[in-house]
Amino acid sequence: MMELLGENPFKVNAYYTAARTVELLKEDLGELAGEDQLRHIKGIGSSLAKQIGEILHTGTSQFYQELRAKIPYGLFALTRISGLGPKKISLLHKQLGISDVDRLEEACRKNKLLELPGFGAKTQENILKGIAGLRKYTGQHLFVNVWGLAENLEKELKKHPHVRDALLAGSLRRRKEVVKDIDILVSSDNPEEVAEYFAGLPQVETVVGSGPTKTSVVLHQGIQADLRIVEQGEFPYALHHFTGSQEHNIAMRHRAKKMGLKMNEYGLFDAQGKKIMCQSEKEIFRTLGLDNIPPELRENMGEIEAAEQGKLPCLVELKDIKGVFHIHTVYSDGTASIREMVEETRRRGWNYLGISDHSQSAFYANGLKVEQINKQLAEIDRLNEENPDFTIFKGIEADIRKDGSLDYPDEILAQFDFVIASIHSGFKMTEEEATERLIKAMQNPYTTMLGHPTGRILLGREGYPVSMKAMIEAARDCHVIIELNASPYRLDLDWRWCRYAKELGVKIALNPDAHHLAEFDHMEAGIGAARKGWLEAFDVFNTRPREQVKDYLRLRKGPK
DNA sequence: GCCGTTTTCGGCCCGACTGTTTTCAGTCG
Numbered sequence: 001m002m003e004l005l006g007e008n009p010f011k012v013n014a015y016y017t018a019a020r021t022v023e024l025l026k027e028d029l030g031e032l033a034g035e036d037q038l039r040h041i042k043g044i045g046s047s048l049a050k051q052i053g054e055i056l057h058t059g060t061s062q063f064y065q066e067l068r069a070k071i072p073y074g075l076f077a078l079t080r081i082s083g084l085g086p087k088k089i090s091l092l093h094k095q096l097g098i099s100d101v102d103r104l105e106e107a108c109r110k111n112k113l114l115e116l117p118g119f120g121a122k123t124q125e126n127i128l129k130g131i132a133g134l135r136k137y138t139g140q141h142l143f144v145n146v147w148g149l150a151e152n153l154e155k156e157l158k159k160h161p162h163v164r165d166a167l168l169a170g171s172l173r174r175r176k177e178v179v180k181d182i183d184i185l186v187s188s189d190n191p192e193e194v195a196e197y198f199a200g201l202p203q204v205e206t207v208v209g210s211g212p213t214k215t216s217v218v219l220h221q222g223i224q225a226d227l228r229i230v231e232q233g234e235f236p237y238a239l240h241h242f243t244g245s246q247e248h249n250i251a252m253r254h255r256a257k258k259m260g261l262k263m264n265e266y267g268l269f270d271a272q273g274k275k276i277m278c279q280s281e282k283e284i285f286r287t288l289g290l291d292n293i294p295p296e297l298r299e300n301m302g303e304i305e306a307a308e309q310g311k312l313p314c315l316v317e318l319k320d321i322k323g324v325f326h327i328h329t330v331y332s333d334g335t336a337s338i339r340e341m342v343e344e345t346r347r348r349g350w351n352y353l354g355i356s357d358h359s360q361s362a363f364y365a366n367g368l369k370v371e372q373i374n375k376q377l378a379e380i381d382r383l384n385e386e387n388p389d390f391t392i393f394k395g396i397e398a399d400i401r402k403d404g405s406l407d408y409p410d411e412i413l414a415q416f417d418f419v420i421a422s423i424h425s426g427f428k429m430t431e432e433e434a435t436e437r438l439i440k441a442m443q444n445p446y447t448t449m450l451g452h453p454t455g456r457i458l459l460g461r462e463g464y465p466v467s468m469k470a471m472i473e474a475a476r477d478c479h480v481i482i483e484l485n486a487s488p489y490r491l492d493l494d495w496r497w498c499r500y501a502k503e504l505g506v507k508i509a510l511n512p513d514a515h516h517l518a519e520f521d522h523m524e525a526g527i528g529a530a531r532k533g534w535l536e537a538f539d540v541f542n543t544r545p546r547e548q549v550k551d552y553l554r555l556r557k558g559p560k
Numbered sequence: 561g562c563c564g565t566t567t568t569c570g571g572c573c574c575g576a577c578t579g580t581t582t583t584c585a586g587t588c589g
Contacts (some may be wrong), residue, residue, distance in 0.1 A: 005583075008561085009561050009572095010561070010562085010571085010572055011562090011564090012561090013561085013572075014561035014562055014572090014577090015561075017561090017562080018561085018562090040561090042563090043561095043562070043563095044561095044562085045561060045562050045563080046561095046562095047561060047562090048561070048562085082587090082588090083578090083586095083587070084587085085586060085587050085588085086586090086587095087586060087587085088586070088587085089584080117580095118579085118580065118581090118585075118586080119579090119580085120579060120580055120581095121579095122578080122580085123579065123580085126578085126579090170589090174575095183589090209576090209577060210577085211577050211578090212576090212577095213576070213577095214576055214577070216577090226589085228576095235574055241574090241575095242589090244589080246589060249573075249574085249589090250573055250574090251573095252573090253573045253574065254572095254573065256573090257573075258565095258566095262573095262574090263573080263574085264573085264575065265574085265575075265576095266575090281580090290563055294577060
């Protein structure tokens with residue numbers, strides 16, 4: 001709103017910074033405000049501390065209300081139109097009285113925009129395109145839906161004789177669960193030809209921009225892909241720059257500046273403007289006094305400080321995984337038999353598998369009745385005898401009822417080696433209700449793991465509004481493992497909370513939630529999220545060897 | 561509005577591309 005009103009951009013930036021700081025805060029905002037500690041947080045000064053306090057106290061602030069009164073609600077939608085920023089929106093509103101998308105579209109069709117200073121036929125046309133784009137695409141895509149397309153583009157580019165190096169950068173390289181576009185970086189001695197080749201690839205629907213170093217296209221799937229072309233010697237600097245994140249880059253350039261250096265996508269320069277030669281990102285970090293920061297961590301969430309102090313985590317890798325929990329079979333809503341799932345697990349080099357079909361209240365998923373449980377447990381016993389070098393753990397994904405209880409009596413739960421407690425229905429809860437429901441489920445002595453703790457579906461539905469802090473602390477108190485559901489549609493626990501769990505010593509189980517043989521692939525997405533969450537092999541439960549897991553589950557079982 | 565081995569005032573990351581403009585503002589990442 002301040003931007004739309006033409007407020008000082010540095011002041012606006014201060015609000016952005018403070019907002020991000022608050023969002024990332026693990027401490028309780030209310031407590032900090034109560035103890036008058038807000039002002040001591042970097043990025044929050046006396047004015048913002050006062051306003052935050054006011055919002056906590058009254059639910060809003062006078063300043064916010066004043067801003068809201070000046071700006072019609074529809075104007076916010078205009079900010080989502082590509083090519084329209086605060087200046088142009090403000091002008092449209094002031095000069096033409098435009099305050100929503102429909103009226104803007106109408107004005108474009110009547111050529112009204114041509115009268116405005118700084119507007120021309122091209123601008124008007126682009127705004128119409130932007131409106132069409134806004135209606136057609138959400139502009140957000142699941143990592144899993146984009147990765148393959150991006151890899152194909154990378155492969156096509158590598159085929160070109162004038163392309164030296166080509167790598168995916170941006171949020172894909174950082175393994176963000178949801179991405180906006182594809183960023184590809186190449187080095188070449190003939191950028192014009194490579195740019196032309198890229199724009200002409202069959203995957204490309206339209207070219208939205210093209211210059212000597214940058215070409216942007218939209219693919220048939222509606223996903224934008226940006227190609228940056230640099231010289232070979234610029235590649236490491238450019239790779240760092242285009243991997244981002246924006247926030248990480250800003251912090252890095254800030255650091256460089258404080259050291260008397262200048263940093264951009266073409267290089268690192270000393271005070272005299274002389275280039276400091278680096279062969280790799282690692283050398284760039286070293287020059288700035290930092291350990292090598294893996295792409296997944298580059299979100300300016302403490303990685304630079306950790307790199308400075310030599311305290312970066314040694315991130316978990318797929319090869320650290322020894323076995324998996326949380327898979328479904330034909331007994332409930334899976335498509336493969338237990339035997340098939342076991343064979344697939346072995347094929348992937350793992351030597352234990354935790355079966356957890358749905359429980360009886362999950363009608364929609366053909367949840368297991370007591371007789372079926374007995375049948376399944378007997379089958380598992382037979383298969384375990386057949387495979388002495390492999391262990392199938394007997395489990396269940398038990399529904400958490402509205403009151404926080406699990407949907408089998410204790411004597412049934414006692415038959416399993418492990419119990420995953422999950423919410424699958426009754427999503428409409430207040431934060432207090434959801435948190436209490438989850439905590440109660442974790443207090444059940446038979447609960448080993450908490451399944452997909454918020455129930456979110458990425459780009460699909462919000463999770464129930466649970467207090468993550470209270471939930472993780474309860475997991476610590478109840479000795480419950482929290483699942484990081486590795487399905488690329490869930491990735492729940494969110495990676496942003498993994499670090500807190502790790503700090504409290506709460507173990508995370510990286511669970512594929514596989515319903516088909518192919519869904520063991522989910523583990524790759526899960527590893528990406530776990531790495532973003534700073535998790536090391538030690539923090540992930542299923543990096544433990546089979547015997548340790550056996551011992552843990554045996555000791556953990558039953559009433560404490 | 562925030563911050564300080566450059567400072568309590570004067571800065572605040574850096575560059576590409578577009579379109580409208582006759583040298584640059586706006587937008588984007």
